[in-house]
Amino acid sequence: MRKKERKTVITFSTTTAAIHMEQCCKKRQLPGRLIPVPVAITAGCGLAWAMYPSETKPVLAMMEQEGIAAEGIYELEI
Secondary structure: OOOOOEEEEEEOOOHHHHHHHHHHHHHOOOOOEEEEOOOOOOOOOOEEEEEOHHHHHHHHHHHHHHOOOOOEEEEEEO
């Protein structure tokens, strides 16, 4: 079994927003990846962006620049 780690998880209201997030992060070489929304969270779409908490600030700045809206931002052990 994989050891759980503390992650920042960003949820989105639409799959389109989640895919846009992935494209923008890859283009700018920002850390993180799309994951299925953890069961501890409910979200509008089934995808979320996960990254280490130390990586959150530049990702949130990019989201603001690109107009990507988060449905929720959480810190979880996943």
